[in-house]
Amino acid sequence: MSTKAEIFSKLAIRTEAVKPKRMVFVIRPEDLRKVFEELIKAFGPESFYLSTIVGVDLPAENRMRLDYYIHLVPEGETVVIRTFIDRSNPVIDSIIDIIPGALAGESETFDLLGIVFKGNPYLKRGFFVPVDLVQKGIHPLRKDSGV
Amino acid sequence: MTRPKLIELVLKNLFSKPATVQFPYQKTDVEPDYRGVQYADLTKCIGCSLCAIECPADAIKMIKIPSGYEGVNKLNKNMIYPLIDYGKCVYCYRCVKVCPVNAFITTNKYDIAGPSKPTSEELSLSTLKKVG
């Protein structure tokens, strides 16, 4: 737990918790790739995996929230890395060259919420959403999409 | 497999009956508390519409009890009863469990396929006595 806390608290702005008792580390969106590179250096690529990427649309605060859930295999714990990005221009770096397992999560978040992951060559619009919605340019999970 | 074992297996399979159940002629073996068709007992229903509000599939509509039946519960002021559309129903039994007076009768009937749309109308109205 000591090395984990060092890595995360170096870059974290603040910490919260998601029930039940899972640690959340809030970071700036620019530091995202650094966090993953540090994780691979400290733990080795075999001892953790990226479990899921959750995107939440918060129109009231005018931003979108992205959570990266990382599961550490030896301890059996899940930690959360949380960033906030601006709703009018949702762009963030992609981590697909460091962790190729992010392909599924990033493609789905792009298609449903409209967050662009820079550097991911596989993003396309018809990944999940049916064709008639794609033609109208709607991202269904946004709160103002009218679906 | 050596030869003696194969002969034993062949003889065993030759003389035992096949495992298929010839469905329309033989009935399959269903438990008595299988979640099958359910309908409202109109002598107990009070017309509160909770089942229609809570149904996840929106399969229940409240319609008026037609005239010519007696035995309706006195508390049912609006004279409405739940009509279940068995095509939309998912048999989750949320209506059965949320009814405040436990007015639903459950069966283990599962074969409802037929030429016309099945609803619970006849089953529910059969709990009342027809008059006139």
Next chain:
Amino acid sequence: MAITKIVEVPLVIAEIPIGPQHPALHEPLLLKVYADGEEVVKVEVNTGYNHRGIEKLCEKNTYIKDLFIIGRVCGICNAVHTDCYVRALEYLLGLEPSPRAKYLRVLTMELERIHSHMLVNATMAEVIGFDSLFMQIMLDREKAMKAKEILTGNRVMADYIIVGGVRRDIDDAKKEKIKDLLLKLRPRVEYYKKVFEEDETIVKRLVDVGRLKPVDVTLHSLVGPVARASGVRTDARAEDKYDAYSEIPFNVVTRKEGDSWARMMVRWDEVLESINISLYILDHLPSDGNAVPDEKRLPRIFPAGDSYARVEAPRGELTYYVMSDGRSTNPYRVKIRTPSFNNIINSAFMYIGHSLADVPVILTSLDPCISCMERVTVVDLKNNTRYRVTVRELASGKV
């Protein structure tokens, strides 16, 4: 001999769409396989044929109605989906069900694991061409379905778990019937495991196909028996110790080889473990507390916050994220990440270098969540003809 003529032979790479009808999980999948002769060089994964918009639908219905919608996301894993969602809601509320309810929930989930693993092994036998083994396994699987019907009221769709406990209780006569069925099932499963170990056809088709190293597994986020067959020891039952798993002794099954054969053997071992867990539960069911909560008094408005629950579905690690804003009767965000989502979409790298006949074997060993494979259309670019090929012909290498 002098070179008299130089002939240029164009290299033809055929694009073979393994079409939307047949494979995968919750959505029919289009696998575009680019094959050079018999060898696969690239695979592209296209999805989107069966997207039902469940996450958006959950935002429009109340929490309890969502419970029944969630149970119908997947037919084979419906009990684990409901259990994960209910546990996420219980974390929000801070509620703990009674011990008897916890044991009954585990019993449902283990019965489901038994019948799901038998189904995928039967599908693997059918893909290889071993149809009589497929029929035999399905016949014995009926015992597990009957046990589930006795317990929950329906063979497939359990609808059994609800906030605060379970919906029906179990008495002694039912316990004896379930125990009887499980004891009859166990020697048959041991026999099938022996068949998979010793039969020559199965061993030749499955060993060394789709080998995965542990570092590939974690970098590509593959979960479940796929990960455990490569030596990565991760199991949500042993780590989170949710419901009653903290009190039930069981083993986490891992293997070192990492190929398709190891994946199927991990599943047979897990079936044996599940039978042992179920028998343990039936013997040690605690009789304190009422397992069935009063369904007329379920909470309508949940406190604000978010929670994240994980469960070990038969196919891997299933996670639910529920966020509520504390004011409305509908959840603000529900996110479902099913194991097949990671396993199928991220696994396009596994097919490269294998022949075309190995593609169905690898796909079935990853356990897509739909148990029926349809026809494959082969487009021959040279002659510009199309002809339909059944999966059996493809699997036997006649194409």
